[in-house]
Amino acid sequence: MSGKEIRRSMPLFPIGTVMQLTELSARQIRYYEEHQLISPARNQGNRRLYSLNDIDRLLEIKDLIDQGVNMAGIKQIFLVKQQQEQTNNEQQQSEKAKRELTDDQLRHLLRNELMHSGRFNRSTLRQGDMSRFFH
């Protein structure tokens, strides 16, 4: 829920950039927002700011519209997808729980060794790396 997600949901792009990236008109983009298919952030001056996720969503919308789906349809599709993700997460969750038990055992087994392997884990500090904002 952190890391990647924070970055992909970071509000970065003004509507002009989004228009070019998606080849949608400002009118269309705002209209889809009106119908709650997206909800971009706003900056201090009330201008919309879109995230990578928003843009993905707009591309999906565009595609569905090309298939003849209307607003209501798209809204439902997104709902289903969201629920799908929800259950996916729950599955992962429970699987993870199982795994964690054995992981605990593993950790236990490894502990002694580590206690004697005086090795440091220096964190690599690289600078000027925009990738921290994405992926």
Place this chain on the structure above:
Amino acid sequence: MSGKEIRRSMPLFPIGTVMQLTELSARQIRYYEEHQLISPARNQGNRRLYSLNDIDRLLEIKDLIDQGVNMAGIKQIFLVKQQQEQTNNEQQQSEKAKRELTDDQLRHLLRNELMHSGRFNRSTLRQGDMSRFFH
């Protein structure tokens, strides 16, 4: 030279976004441009548009300035880095050349098998995937 690079050098961000991302003032960002440490694209209306690479560069600049390096110093550092990359590429190039010879042989060996393995390589068309613009 294509793919990734095109994306990371795609002009996307207005100066306001870049200010937030880098915590530099507009004045600073323009000043560095004046000294040719960066050269953002311009849109039709003459507004600057920065790429991910530009932002990386600005973060690097910021860091160097924190270390007390001045414009001239930073310019030189970038020059050296660029040359470094150049020679790196050349090395890779010549290594690749070598490898390609053996690859040719490999291809040769595989050709017959492939000629008989009537298998199709359907390209996966996924939609609404912003990742095509990045990484």
Place this chain on the structure above:
DNA sequence: AAAACCATGTTAGATTTTCTGACATATCAT
């Protein structure tokens, strides 16, 4: 067929953002 609805275009006026160029200023080296 008429009326209503949907998705989008277009326009207008207000507000925000960005642009360039100029002048101001603090810090540092000479």
Place this chain on the structure above:
DNA sequence: ATGATATGTCAGAAAATCTAACATGGTTTT
């Protein structure tokens, strides 16, 4: 003290965006 460097700040102009309203060509519904 003088000058250079890096940045702040201001002003006026141009561009981008905002909201709200009206216009319109296709679809449905009545």
